[in-house]
Amino acid sequence: MTEWTDPDTFARALEQAETREKGNCFEDFEEGDVIEHDPGLTLTRFGNEQWMSQTLNHDPAYWRTDAAEARGFDEPPIHPDYLTAATLGITVEDLSEKGGYFLGRTDVRFPGTPVYAGAELHVESEVVNCAISSSRPEYGIVSWRTRGTDAETGEVLCSYERTNMIPRREPVATDGSGSAAAAEESEDDGPDLPEEFVAPEGDYFEDFVEALEEADDENAAVAYRHERGRTQDDVTVASLPLATLNTAKQHHNVDVMSDSPSGDIVTYGDVTRSTALGHARSDEETWREVGFDNESFHTFVAVGDTVYAFTRVLEAEDTASSDEAGTVQFEHIAFNQDDEPVYSGTRTAEIRKRSG
């Protein structure tokens, strides 16, 4: 056999060799295409606990049998954040491994919850929109509707619509209108803030209702920050996404990412989001998660960055799936150590009543 491992010979061999590429470019997607994702994932208690512990989600119903039963579950269920992250992780190989960034997601719902450990996820996606990026000629913007089902029963456990920037094989000419509009907008100081911010006095549904009533009489909003922060490390940036079979190079290939817009590996959007939600949930008595909308990822989070959270309470309604809870709509904003927003989204959750 030829000695190809001689360094000079091997360097020439690498130059001569074709790379067997992974992933799809923008041009490979067409509206209406349905993609069945090959990887499957059994949702385990270990996977759930690893995700929830590293993102500071310590709601006892997901950890202790007695607390789970008191909340109407048979046993500690799989948390909707981990379910969402796993449903998305499985899709990356087909949808976004080529590169480009996770920009946002909406209509995140859990029709089949509660989900218990042992359920095997089967995931498929439909291409719902392919658009040119008016500001970045080397990328297109693709949206998919994804459904994660129980492989045994076919029941839909998690569904959402997600949007990524996806690299084009060939850059196209753009009119630059996106960048121009963004530049114009950045000259604007943005909307005025209310004079006063009200924080709820406690963690129960009634506390959110009272705070909203107080703010209603004034030029005020119910908005507050959470104390906890989570600095990103190898576990959150590389291990958690890989544990969901997310093969995006953004999270684990420092070599490739050193020559990218972020210049480094970045935190999986679902880790950033789940961490911020964990901070928010530490200041409320969550009963059930209902859904998430208008999620956006504004800038990169990298190893060494710290994820904090800010919450604005939008609405409260005295109806829920149980008499023991009411429904609250929140806007959550994750921000970094420089106070820059990195994620925002609205969340509808049922919050336990003190009187329940």
Ligand SMILES: C/C(=C\C(=O)SCCNC(=O)CCNC(=O)[C@H](O)C(C)(C)COP(=O)(O)OP(=O)(O)OC[C@H]1O[C@@H](n2cnc3c(N)ncnc32)[C@H](O)[C@@H]1OP(=O)(O)O)C(=O)O
């Ligand atoms: C999963 C997974 C990967 C990840 O988890 S990556 C980590 C999470 N995502 C991020 O960290 C990305 C954070 N975002 C950014 O750093 C910037 O947004 C970015 C990607 C550098 C782009 O910034 P720009 O300032 O250049 O551009 P714009 O913010 O104006 O956006 C570019 C175009 O995209 C359109 N767009 C933005 N957000 C959305 C959205 N939520 N839905 C639909 N479209 C959106 C925006 O309108 C711009 O369009 P133009 O036509 O004007 O170009 C994985 O790999 O799957």
